Amino acid sequence: MSTESAATDETGSTAPEPAAEDALTRTASAEDTTEDAAAERPSGVETAEGGAQDTETGAEEGAQPTESQAEPAEDAAAQPSEAEAELAAQRELRERIERRKAEREAPIESGTKLSGTAADLLAAVRAVESGEKPARAVFEPESTPRRPAPEPARRPERPAPVSAPAGPAAETVDAVRAVLAEGGAPAALAEQAATALGDGAESVLREDPWQLLRVTGVRPEQADGFARALLGDACRPDDERRNRAVAVWLLEQAAVAGHTALDAPALESTLGRYGVADADASVQSAIAEGDLLVFQDALEESPGTPTAPAATTDTGEGDEAAEQEQPVRVLVGLERYALAEESLADGLARVLNCLPKEESPQQAALLAAAGSVRGSTAELIRAVAGSSLVLHTGGEAARTEPAALVAAAAAAGLRVCAAAHAPYGKREFARRVAALFGEAEAAGEAASGSAVVVTVAELLSGAAGPGRDAEGAFELDLLVLLDAPQLDVEGAAMLVESLPDGARLVLSGDPGVLWSAGPGRVFADLLAARACPVVVSRVPDEGPIGELVSGIGIGELNQVAAPNKEVVIVPVRDAGEAVHRTVQLVAESVPRAFGLPADATQVITVGHGGAAGTRALNVALKERLNPGPGRFGGFDPGDRIAYSPAPGRTVQGRVVRADADGLHLECEGRPVVVRKERVEQAVRHGWALTAHQAVGQRWPAAVVVLPGDAAQGLTRAWVYTAFGRGERHLSVVHGVEQALPRSVAERPAKPRTTRLQMLLRTQVPAPEAAARQDA
Numbered sequence: 001m002s003t004e005s006a007a008t009d010e011t012g013s014t015a016p017e018p019a020a021e022d023a024l025t026r027t028a029s030a031e032d033t034t035e036d037a038a039a040e041r042p043s044g045v046e047t048a049e050g051g052a053q054d055t056e057t058g059a060e061e062g063a064q065p066t067e068s069q070a071e072p073a074e075d076a077a078a079q080p081s082e083a084e085a086e087l088a089a090q091r092e093l094r095e096r097i098e099r100r101k102a103e104r105e106a107p108i109e110s111g112t113k114l115s116g117t118a119a120d121l122l123a124a125v126r127a128v129e130s131g132e133k134p135a136r137a138v139f140e141p142e143s144t145p146r147r148p149a150p151e152p153a154r155r156p157e158r159p160a161p162v163s164a165p166a167g168p169a170a171e172t173v174d175a176v177r178a179v180l181a182e183g184g185a186p187a188a189l190a191e192q193a194a195t196a197l198g199d200g201a202e203s204v205l206r207e208d209p210w211q212l213l214r215v216t217g218v219r220p221e222q223a224d225g226f227a228r229a230l231l232g233d234a235c236r237p238d239d240e241r242r243n244r245a246v247a248v249w250l251l252e253q254a255a256v257a258g259h260t261a262l263d264a265p266a267l268e269s270t271l272g273r274y275g276v277a278d279a280d281a282s283v284q285s286a287i288a289e290g291d292l293l294v295f296q297d298a299l300e301e302s303p304g305t306p307t308a309p310a311a312t313t314d315t316g317e318g319d320e321a322a323e324q325e326q327p328v329r330v331l332v333g334l335e336r337y338a339l340a341e342e343s344l345a346d347g348l349a350r351v352l353n354c355l356p357k358e359e360s361p362q363q364a365a366l367l368a369a370a371g372s373v374r375g376s377t378a379e380l381i382r383a384v385a386g387s388s389l390v391l392h393t394g395g396e397a398a399r400t401e402p403a404a405l406v407a408a409a410a411a412a413g414l415r416v417c418a419a420a421h422a423p424y425g426k427r428e429f430a431r432r433v434a435a436l437f438g439e440a441e442a443a444g445e446a447a448s449g450s451a452v453v454v455t456v457a458e459l460l461s462g463a464a465g466p467g468r469d470a471e472g473a474f475e476l477d478l479l480v481l482l483d484a485p486q487l488d489v490e491g492a493a494m495l496v497e498s499l500p501d502g503a504r505l506v507l508s509g510d511p512g513v514l515w516s517a518g519p520g521r522v523f524a525d526l527l528a529a530r531a532c533p534v535v536v537s538r539v540p541d542e543g544p545i546g547e548l549v550s551g552i553g554i555g556e557l558n559q560v561a562a563p564n565k566e567v568v569i570v571p572v573r574d575a576g577e578a579v580h581r582t583v584q585l586v587a588e589s590v591p592r593a594f595g596l597p598a599d600a601t602q603v604i605t606v607g608h609g610g611a612a613g614t615r616a617l618n619v620a621l622k623e624r625l626n627p628g629p630g631r632f633g634g635f636d637p638g639d640r641i642a643y644s645p646a647p648g649r650t651v652q653g654r655v656v657r658a659d660a661d662g663l664h665l666e667c668e669g670r671p672v673v674v675r676k677e678r679v680e681q682a683v684r685h686g687w688a689l690t691a692h693q694a695v696g697q698r699w700p701a702a703v704v705v706l707p708g709d710a711a712q713g714l715t716r717a718w719v720y721t722a723f724g725r726g727e728r729h730l731s732v733v734h735g736v737e738q739a740l741p742r743s744v745a746e747r748p749a750k751p752r753t754t755r756l757q758m759l760l761r762t763q764v765p766a767p768e769a770a771a772r773q774d775a
Contacts, residue, residue: 168194168201175202183226189215206230210245220246220274237275243282246274248291251334255519258752260341260489261295261333283332293338297758299327331755337519338755340489344522345759347496348389352532352764354501355388362477365412376538377401381408383533384478384504391484391526392508394537396698396724397546401537402480402508403432410437410451414477414504417466419456421483421696423651423668426455428698429482456481457649460494473500483696484509488518488648489756512553512720514695515752517648525756531764541724549724555716555748557741565593566728572735575611575707582612582705583620585731586687590701594729598625599640602699603688604722605706606714612707618685625687632658633679642686642693643667643674650693652686691722702726703733711739717749 168191177190179202189212194201196214204211209227212218227242228235250270254262268279276282286292366385370378376394380401383390392402402418409416418433420426430453437451458464459474466476479499481487484507487495499505507523515521527534541550544566551558560567570585572578586601603621608614622628628636632655635641639655643665653667662675663683674682688705702725706714714736723730734740 168198172199172201176205178202179205179230180226183209183212183229185212185222185226189218192216208241208245209235210239210242213245213249220249238277240282240285243271243276243278244286244289244291246276247271247282247286248334250274251292251332254753255334255337257750258515258519258521260337260519260752260754260756261331262753264294264330264332267332287332290335292332293335295331295333295338295755296328297331297755299329331753333755337489340493341520341754341756341759344489344493344496345756345763347493347499348526348531348760349763350501351496351499351503351505352387352389355504356502362409362412362414366408369408369412373404376535377404380405380506380535383535384409384506387533388502388504389532390504390506391523391532391534392506392537393511393527393534394508394539395510395512395541395546395549397541398510398537398539399429399482399508400432400539401535402482402506403429403436405506406433406451406453406478406480407436409478415466415475416451416478416480417459417474417476418451418453418480418482419459419465420453421456421486423455424697425482426453429453456483456487456491456495457646460491460498468498469500471500472498474498474503476500476503478504478506480506480508482508484523485511485513485521486516486696487520487522488516489520489522489754490518491516492520492522512717513724514692514717514721515749517692519752520754520756521752522756525754525760529757529760529764531760545724545726545730548730549720552716552720552723552744555745557719557744566730568729568731570731570733572707572733574735575616575709578612578705578707578733578735579616579620581733582617582688582703583624585703585733586621587624590703590729590731594701596700596728600699601701601703602694602697602725603703603705604691604694604725605688605704606710606718607690610707610709612705612710614684614688614690617688617705621687622685632663633676633683635663635679635683635685640686641665642684642689643672644682645672650689652697691718691725694725695721698725698727700727701729701731703731705733706736706740707733708735708737711736711743714739714743715747715749716744719744 172194173190176194176197177187180187180190180193183205192215193205193212196216197204197211209230210223212223212226213220223245224235224242227239247267250267251262264283268283271279271282283292287294363385366381370381370385373381376398377400380390380392381404384405392398394401406416406418418429420429433451433453452465454465462468466474469475476499479495481495486509487507496505507526509523511524511527515524526532540546544560544562547560548558548567551560562568570581572581582603586598586603590596590601591598603617605612605614605617610616622639626636626638626640628639630636635655635658637655637657641653641655643651643653645651651667653665653672656664656666656671658664658676662673663679665672665674665683702722704722704725719740723732
């Protein structure tokens with residue numbers, strides 16, 4: 001690695017607000033919110049992914065999106081946009097989960113829970129007993145053999161896809177605006193409050209003013225002021241409504257940090273810091289009202305830990321005592337995420353159990369294809385032939401292996417779909433697959449199946465990819481999900497629920513990158529649960545950047561040989577100098593050394609706020625690369641932007657023009673119009689991004705900015721992700737001194753509290769445990 005001398009700049013630096021250690025208490029002002037540029041909130045909360053997300057993921061916060069967050073494309077104004085369709089799919093999933101919960105809690109009628117052959121036999125017996133059909137017609141073999149029913153319970157019927165509903169009625173918004181005015185709250189919150197609270201929102205706010213906390217960006221002290229203005233002397237600090245609302249709000253903030261649930265003691269402790277005198281009673285009240293759910297998950301014993309045997313008696317009281325003494329972990333969570341995790345675990349169990357046991361021609365063809373390749377590529381194809389759920393880990397170069405799988409599966413006659421997190425991943429993977437198909441055609445081996453490559457957002461919204469059958473399931477035989485660490489529990493649940501019985505699922509990704517912007521850590525939980533085959537790629541990332549990133553992945557920040565300046569370290573003294581050197585690198589140094597245009601370089605920094613955050617960097621880069629007065633909300637034609645059609649998604653593009661309809665963008669070759677009232681929330685300048693916005697994408701050159709005040713936001717996962725975004729060149733504007741190697745060595749990632757691993761282990765035994773049971 002080479003080092004450039006630092007140029008002196010007199011600009012001072014202002015450190016951003018430090019992030020609190022507790023994920024529940026990380027908050028910020030509207031100016032320093034850490035929302036993802038893709039879907040910024042009006043005034044949000046800062047979150048952390050091992051400290052790094054503290055300063056970057058606000059709009060990727062896992063908060064429930066509103067219908068107004070989706071923007072229609074210019075060429076499809078009459079149809080629901082991709083983002084609207086995606087949000088509608090999320091609502092459909094939550095409704096389906098609620099119906100399933102209601103079915104489970106309902107009384108069980110005789111025979112209603114049977115499935116498969118048992119259900120058919122019961123129906124036949126009842127038909128004969130009632131005289132509806134003669135016994136001969138029912139019990140004689142059918143002329144055509146029936147397809148064997150899957151072993152697990154059948155998936156409930158999916159409702160037909162629905163169009164995205166319109167936003168709240170104008171009358172409702174006006175009524176909410178009037179209530180907000182009475183309480184001294186900003187009128188701009190009216191539409192968000194009406195959307196969050198639904199019909200009768202104004203009555204809800206009058207009866208319980210603290211429900212204003214359900215609006216994104218509102219903090220407890222702001223809701224308290226609103227309540228005092230509405231309730232007057234009736235407003236008390238120990239009001240049970242306030243305590244319940246704050247408990248729910250804290251769990252929403254925990255979801256922002258990636259948690260799907262929290263330890264009950266941690267929640268109660270944090271409630272005390274928000275003025276709740278009896279935190280335990282408040283939590284119990286919220287549970288009784290149905291605002292929160294409580295779980296008691298058994299704790300696993302550490303290997304080698306001796307267990308004291310319980311005293312036994314002839315009455316068996318010892319067994320009961322041992323069962324009662326089993327340690328449990330009490331968790332509290334919101335129904336939305338709890339049910340999504342349960343639905344995901346149920347769906348994964350169904351996927352694992354629905355693969356036919358007899359060998360099919362497609363399976364034989366896959367095994368034959370595995371014999372024609374080597375190494376971990378062959379292992380992956382063999383694993384998919386023998387299991388309906390497979391995990392695959394590896395870096396960017398390892399994508400050749402799922403590409404080979406897609407080509408082999410299509411050649412075997414399977415209907416295949418591959419989905420990537422970002423358009424870049426879709427584009428690059430499609431190129432790899434097309435090259436393999438071209439080689440096969442040149443060899444005279446035409447595929448009898450089909451393969452399509454899409455983004456996850458396109459797949460969920462139906463904008464691209466396979467169609468759906470009458471039950472709403474994808475019409476495919478194999479789904480390969482790339483960038484698997486970016487799946488949150490709700491998105492993963494929607495995808496798994498949409499798989500038909502008998503389909504195969506492959507989750508492929510790099511476990512070293514930052515986790516999903518939304519709550520959960522699906523890929524990490526699946527790896528830890530060991531419920532299915534895992535194929536570890538042995539294909540290394542090449543070049544100096546690949547060598548550097550591979551070392552970071554195992555906790556080592558090594559010096560690497562970079563004869564052609566593939567990796568350059570630029571030391572700086574303060575944030576002002578960091579901004580100056582970054583602009584110099586993007587506009588002059590990198591284009592001169594590598595012959596790349598300035599647009600081929602992406603700047604990545606720890607957060608949005610601060611003297612060297614994305615805001616400050618984008619201001620400086622715009623002034624140098626596309627100066628202008630910012631005629632429309634700070635934007636000018638030609639500006640590079642980051643646009644968010646929905647929370648957790650970032651699409652890069654350029655400003656084309658602005659008119660009465662809004663801001664016209666070109667994103668990935670498609671025209672998009674963002675209404676003027678949505679521009680501030682949905683669009684940022686995009687010369688500089690956070691690592692969470694950049695994950696799943698790569699550029700010819702990357703400049704990673706690490707000012708001194710960014711040290712607390714660094715983790716191994718953040719550094720691994722940011723340093724791996726450059727294909728040909730990486731410049732590190734380095735001002736954190738020894739904090740960088742320490743974060744790589746000592747801070748892998750901030751833990752997230754989730755339940756998926758436990759749910760999977762109760763439904764799907766690990767392969768080795770299953771083998772022992774079979775023996």
